[in-house]
Amino acid sequence: MITCPFVGLSVRRKRTNQLCCPIFSQLSWVEGQKPPLKTRSAPGSKFKEDGSGSRKRPLEMSTADKESHKEAASVKAAKHTEELPSGRSESVGHWSQGLKASMQDPDMQVYKDDQVVVIKDKYPKARYHWLVLPWVSIASLKALRKEHCGLLRHMHGVAEQMVQQCPQARSLDFRSGYHAIPSMSHVHLHVISQDFDSSCLKNKKHWNSFTTEYFINSQDVIGMLESRGRVTVREGTGDLLKAPLRCHLCRHQLATIPALKQHLKSHFPS
DNA sequence: GTTCTAGAAC
DNA sequence: GTTCTAGAAC
16 A cells, blocks of 8 residues: 555555466577666656657568568468458558557567567557567457457466566556557557656556556456457447546546646655 | 647646 | 647648
8 A cells, every 4th residue: 555645545556466477488588688678767867758768760570580470471461451449441551550560570579489579669658668469460359259368368478477577576566458449450468567657658648548447457358358258348438538637546636747747756756 | 659739728 | 928738640
């Protein structure tokens, strides 16, 4: 339990379950990307906004990687279009298809195995923000079926191991989950630390997509898939993005994003 | 998803 | 005057 110094409310800080994954010990880290991963430094203040979370790298694939993931690439090439969560289809070059290029880019990959790849979010919304993506092309939560349960459990296990290898695993809380209505095509599991200390977190949509029920815990998605064979999203979930800004720890309401960021400093004193 | 910017809010 | 948001464009 912690207490918000602003409003005096006690709140429970939920920690991600730290499961020991027997599978993971057999997996390999991407060469040159030894855990723990490098993160941006924050000298002087833990909430310094230096913008170094952004990266500018070409998204071209190496020949070797193109070869090793020929199957995934051929799926992309054959389809030309991909259904979005909205139900619309978009061509391969559309911004919503960007994860397909990023996941194939060796410079973006921090971990991979035969089922999944992990990349750092290009615009991290916290000190630590990874995406776990399956090699197989699954457009969105809507396309998930019971046979995907094993894959999602594996993604969850990899997410937990990402947290475990994090140098701040003991001092930060993490959540792993999915956006109910993602903008980007290709199912991706967010693994994000709960400090939300990032210059890339800029607006209400960013905040509410990670701190309201718009963000669905990985375990809840798996549970829904196991019990009902489908993942359904409650009506009106999209409206949550426009909800008032509330602190995820003490529920204190803030009028603006800068005010919210200032408030967060009270929970994470430097 | 991000960037840009008009205009609302202060 | 500046800060900040929200919607269009990409």
